[in-house]
Structures are given as structure tokens and as C-alpha cells.
Amino acid sequence: MDPVTVFVVATLMMLANGWVLGLVRKDFPASLRPCAETWRIATLLLAGGSVTYAFRDQLPLGLASPLANGLVLLGCTGYWRALRQFYGLPDLWWMLAPALVGISGILWFAVLNPDTRMRVFVLSTCCAFLLGASFVLLITQKSPEGLHSRRVMAGLFALVAVFTVFRAGFILVRGISPSFDITGHGAWINMASPMIAALLPVVGTTAFLLMCSERIGRQWEQAASTDYLTGLPNRRTLTTAGEQWFAHWHHQKRGFALAVIDIDHFKSINDRHGHEVGDVALRHVAQHLQSACRGKDLAARHGGEEFVMLWDGMDAATALAAGERLRALVAQEPLRRAGEPIAMTISMGVAVATEGDNSFNDLLRRADEALYAAKAAGRNRVQVAQA
16 A cells, blocks of 8 residues: 555545534534534644645645644644643643644745754654643543543543654654655554554544543433532432432441421512522522531432431431521521522421331431421421431
8 A cells, every 4th residue: 555545545534534523513512512623623634634745745845744744733733722622621822832833843944944854853742742732631630521531532642642752763763754655664654654643533533522422421410410400419319319328327327317408488589589589599598508518418409499408427416406507507698689688597307317217218208297397386497306
């Protein structure tokens, strides 16, 4: 296979992947479309560089070398930017600097002061920097999201960066021409170069699509388990967690308390100030509950104006004290709307897991009964359920 054929095949594969990405990105959430578009453009830039390499002999060196290598450098910059967009990182003002330095150096050593060795050195250094920046970005992400596809992506960037440095050293030390001649001395590295270069736009695009797919799946999973208004876990998540906590308590006998919380006179807040303020009131209480969570504690919205707290490692006395702190905090910090304070209080029923509870629902029922007792006793109070 001659070098023109190798580059043409690589170009067609890159274009196919860019085409596929262009189709599927329309179905991506708005948050993922910018990075998908940047990745697609970077892939097309590399395809342009590949086809320029294929027909470089039909172009003058002063045009072919800067054009082909410039497209490669801009493509590597695009991949780096796409990954930063994927993780919500802003653009850096100097992100184009490596590509501009590389293009300027290649122009200098291809036209003004021809020097093949220096041209190879400049291109390889700038490419290795851009590939290394993408590799570092991927491995420094702490989120478990897309772990496997992220590792594949990081491995690809590392492989291409290492090969780029190795190829430059091999050419400089052995004195081989970087003309991609696959018939003479060092033919194997000239044959391997376009194949390795095609890994990012071909295999890398697949890994990128997997990262996007895993992000979308996680967003759907989060939407299914989270209350859209308050951001707290919803009733479905609460039930699952509560059953797990109860099973753990049943085996370990570690303290486990539950509180059912209701906003007092919530209907009057809606009637007097409107449902928009009612939604703000729900978020106001939810923030207090979330801030009171320690370690494994869980705050969830049970429905309407009712919330549930799961407290880990608490007996009746400590649960009562925790409930009183929450009640006092809500009462002391009124909701403010347009500068107007809106007084709010909560009532709470607390239950501690006992041997008489056969399931999480039993514990929840006892806490709910205690809540009704607290409201019947005048509201703005905490009532502990009897064992």
C-alpha cells in the first residue's frame, strides 16, 4: 500500500466519523452540543491535514508543510477545547498559542530558512504539548462519571503523544526523511504514522460518543431520582434508601431515626403570595434540611410541602435535639421576598427504629402519626413517636 492510499483511507475514516458525530449531536442535550461540535470540527481539521499529506507532492513545500501541519495542530487544539467544554471548563486565552507557534516555526523552517530537522522538532513538540494537555485534563477529573470511556480516551492521547515524541527522535537520530516514504530506510515508522494519527479522530470519536452517552444516562438517572423543584432526592429515592437503611439497622442495630417534616400553613402562603413564592418557600426549607445533613444523613422531599430526614446513628434524645435545632432554624430565618419577610415554621414527627418495626414503612408510619400529633398540639413543634 502506497502512502497516498494510506492517507486517503485514513481521511475517509475521519470524515465518516465526523459525519456520524454531526448527525447524532443534534439529539444531544444543549449542554453537550458545543463540545460535540468542537470535536467534529477538530476531526474535520485532521481529515484536511491527512488529505493534504496525501497530495503534498503536488504542492510546493512552502504551502504543503505549513498547511498540513497547521491543520493537525489546530485539530489537536480543538480536541483539547472540546474536552474542556465537556467538563464545563472555560477557554484559556492562550489555548491557540501552541498551534500558532508551531505554524510559525514550520513556515520559518520550510520557507525562510529550510531545515527539515527543526521542522520536525517544532511540529512534534507542539503536538506533544497539546496531546499531553488533553491527557492531563482527562486523568485529573475526579468524577466517576464515564470512568471507562475516559480511561480509553486518556490512553489514546497518551499513545499518540508518546508515538509523536518517539517518531521525532527516531527521525532526528537516524536521519530519516519525514516524507512518508514507505519503501526505503525507516519505512515502518512512516507507515505507522498515519495509522497512529488516525486513532484520535476514529477510535477517539467513538470514545467521545461513549462519554457523552454516559453523561446523558447519568442525567436521566439523576432526573428520575431527584425532585425537580428542590433538588433533593424524591420519594422514590427515599423509599429505596430507607429500605436499605432499615435492613442495615436490622443486622447492625445501629441507631437510625426518621423525621417527617411539614411546613405549617403552607396553603396560606400560596394563597397570600402566589404559587411562585410557595415554590421559593419549599426550596428555602429544603436548603435548611440539606445543610443540616451530616455524613450519611439524607434529606428528601416526600411530596407537597412534606419532607423526610433520615438520621444515621441517632437515638431518641439526639433525634429530638436535632429536630429542635432544625425547627428553630426555620423559625428564626424567615423567607424574604422583595424585601418582605415571610414568617415560616415547621412541624415534625420523629421516630427511632425499634424492634417493633417490621419494615421501613412501619417507621415512616409512626413518624407520620407523631407529625399529626405535633400539628394537633399547635404546630411549630417536634413530637417523638412512642416505641
